[in-house]
Amino acid sequence: MEPDTTGDPAALRILLLENIHAVARHALEGQGHAVTALGTSLKEAELIDRINGEGISVLGIRSRTQVTARVFEACPGLVTLGAFCIGTNQIDLDAAGAAGVAVFNAPFSNTRSVAELIIGEIIMLSRQLGDRTREMHQGQWRKVAAGSNEVRGKTLGIVGYGHIGRQVGVLAEMMGMRVVFHDIVQRLPMGNNRAADSLDELLLEADFLTLHVPETPLTHRMIGEAQLGRMKRGARLINASRGTVVDIPALAEALRSGRLAGAAVDVFPVEPEANSSDDFQSELCGLPNVVLTPHIGGSTSEAQENIGREVAGAIARYLTAGTTAGCVSFPDVDLPRMPGTHRLVHVHRNVPGVLGEVNRIIAQHQANILAQVLGTNARIGYVIIDFDAPVAEAICADLGGLATTIRARALA
Ligand code: NAI
Numbered sequence: 001m002e003p004d005t006t007g008d009p010a011a012l013r014i015l016l017l018e019n020i021h022a023v024a025r026h027a028l029e030g031q032g033h034a035v036t037a038l039g040t041s042l043k044e045a046e047l048i049d050r051i052n053g054e055g056i057s058v059l060g061i062r063s064r065t066q067v068t069a070r071v072f073e074a075c076p077g078l079v080t081l082g083a084f085c086i087g088t089n090q091i092d093l094d095a096a097g098a099a100g101v102a103v104f105n106a107p108f109s110n111t112r113s114v115a116e117l118i119i120g121e122i123i124m125l126s127r128q129l130g131d132r133t134r135e136m137h138q139g140q141w142r143k144v145a146a147g148s149n150e151v152r153g154k155t156l157g158i159v160g161y162g163h164i165g166r167q168v169g170v171l172a173e174m175m176g177m178r179v180v181f182h183d184i185v186q187r188l189p190m191g192n193n194r195a196a197d198s199l200d201e202l203l204l205e206a207d208f209l210t211l212h213v214p215e216t217p218l219t220h221r222m223i224g225e226a227q228l229g230r231m232k233r234g235a236r237l238i239n240a241s242r243g244t245v246v247d248i249p250a251l252a253e254a255l256r257s258g259r260l261a262g263a264a265v266d267v268f269p270v271e272p273e274a275n276s277s278d279d280f281q282s283e284l285c286g287l288p289n290v291v292l293t294p295h296i297g298g299s300t301s302e303a304q305e306n307i308g309r310e311v312a313g314a315i316a317r318y319l320t321a322g323t324t325a326g327c328v329s330f331p332d333v334d335l336p337r338m339p340g341t342h343r344l345v346h347v348h349r350n351v352p353g354v355l356g357e358v359n360r361i362i363a364q365h366q367a368n369i370l371a372q373v374l375g376t377n378a379r380i381g382y383v384i385i386d387f388d389a390p391v392a393e394a395i396c397a398d399l400g401g402l403a404t405t406i407r408a409r410a411l412a
Contacts, residue, residue: 012079012319015050016060017041020084021308024060031316033058041065051075058315060084061091069095079409080318082311086110086298088328096329097380100347100407103329104314108163109306110298114240115167117297118210121264122172125208125236126151128262130291147261147289152176157206159199159222160213160241161187168210169193180205184218203230208238215242225250233259236289240266240297252283255290262289266297322384322411324375331375335384341370343384344392346399347406350381354404358383361398367391380406 014028016037025035041064042050048071051059056075060082061067067081072095083091083105096103124130126149135142156172158165158181169179170190179193182202189195196202199222203209209231213219223237224247231237237260239246248269254260265284271294272279284290317323321337322345324330330347337343348354355374362369362385371386387395392410399408 012057013055014058014060015054015056016082016084017065018062018084020060020062021304023305024082024084024308024312027309027312027316028058031319044068044071047071048074051078058082058319060311060315063087063090065090067091067096072096072099072101079407080104080315082315083328084307084311086307093329094379097377098406101329102318102324102327104311104318104327106307106310109310110300110303111163111167113300113303114164114212114297115171117266117293118164118168118238118240119171119175121238121240121291122151122156122175122177122208122210122236124291125238125262125264125289126154128289131289151208154178154207155180155205157181157196157202157209158193159183159202159209159211160219161193161195162212164240165210165212166190166193168212177208199227200230203227204232206235207232208236210238211241211245213241213245215244219245221245221247223247223251225253228254228259231260234261236260236262236264238264240264243268243271248283252287255284255287262291263287264291264293266293267295271295320411322409324382330380330382331377333373333375333382333384335371335373335386338370338386341386341388342390342392343386343411344396344399344408345411346383346385346408348381348383348402348404349406350376350379351404354381354402355383357402357404358385358399361402362395364398365391365395367395 012033014033014035016025016035018041019039025037028035052075055077057077057079059078062085069092078101080102083103086107088105091103093103128147153176155178158169161181161183165181169181173179173191180196180202181193182196182199222245228250251263255263268282284292314326322343323334325332325334346358368388369385370388372383374381374383396408396410399405
């Protein structure tokens with residue numbers, strides 16, 4: 001395996017695809033890199049040609065560019081890949097790890113956007129705003145107070161008290177709501193938020209129930225007929241997590257029967273792949289006080305900008321310090337850089353004895369290790385090593401001769 005001693009990050013060429021927010025380009029150019037930004041995605045063959053033909057070390061994509069095993073195998077010069085989006089399904093992460101390419105995404109950059117949508121929906125549902133505005137657009141004037149409530153003093157139940165759930169809890173409390181949550185992990189309550197003893201207890205208490213869990217076997221249809229049956233008569237349900245978390249026919253029935261007084265749904269078990277004028281169907285369509293949105297919870301300009309800033313920042317930290325915090329293809333390793341130190345990073349296959357081999361080579365150079373941090377997963381080992389003398393490049397060259405080395409990089 002050829003060692004990569006491109007220690008000077010100013011020398012790197014970066015290709016950004018799919019209209020990534022300009023903040024990313026500016027951040028990376030500010031680090032001295034040469035950035036080419038395109039508005040489109042590229043197909044596999046063209047992607048390989050451009051990466052190799054232009055000497056690209058860093059690639060940035062959003063959700064449309066497929067980065068396959070073939071791309072990683074054919075492009076040994078690729079050092080890191082930024083997924084300027086939330087998901088990473090479009091990337092073969094195993095192949096990325098095996099090729100020594102660190103992949104970063106931005107899973108939490110739209111947290112605030114989702115939380116704000118939930119707050120808006122709580123008020124929409126309690127004032128039947130969806131129905132009133134539709135009627136007005138149809139020329140009907142229906143001034144009614146029945147079924148409309150203030151949210152102050154009402155109880156918001158949050159299922160899944162993670163990044164989004166906690167933000168929602170903080171904002172809801174600022175509107176005077178009582179906030180109770182349920183999570184399978186013990187979570188520190190924010191402000192005056194309170195943990196419920198169980199999901200069942202939460203269902204009994206909530207005037208509004210909002211779901212913020214991931215899609216897992218445990219959360220699959222976790223809100224079905226039985227759970228809806230436990231909810232207060234006239235309660236409202238909000239789901240902006242994943243479409244499979246709620247049993248839609250059971251929800252439609254709870255709305256038709258009047259047990260629930262409204263629902264806001266942003267995510268669906270099956271969602272159209274692209275924007276269209278007639279490609280959406282759901283049993284929820286046409287039901288009163290039901291707000292339906294096309295998976296826009298995290299879709300704001302601010303979230304796009306946050307994604308640009310966060311992923312560009314992660315790439316810059318990886319290039320200059322080897323930090324893999326938040327990396328989805330390597331183990332998570334972080335070691336603060338001390339002035340006057342010389343650093344190398346080494347990606348290797350996780351088999352017994354590699355660190356011994358690495359340290360044997362270091363000893364041959366009579367180099368003094370100031371700090372060494374190793375992280376491993378089932379297949380990959382990643383180590384950051386700091387020296388007190390400029391020996392990193394020479395050691396990197398020797399590490400390249402080890403059969404277990406995937407990539408070795410000396411950092412400036
Ligand atoms: P997170 O990982 O920070 O929090 C999820 C929480 O759910 C964790 O605290 C976890 O312990 C808890 N949890 C997991 N299984 C549970 C169970 N069975 N019962 C109770 N709690 C459980 O995730 P984050 O960022 O807050 O996202 C939450 C959801 O929102 C995810 O499904 C995500 O895909 C979705 N999302 C939707 C967006 C949209 O556009 N509508 C945008 C962003 C995220």
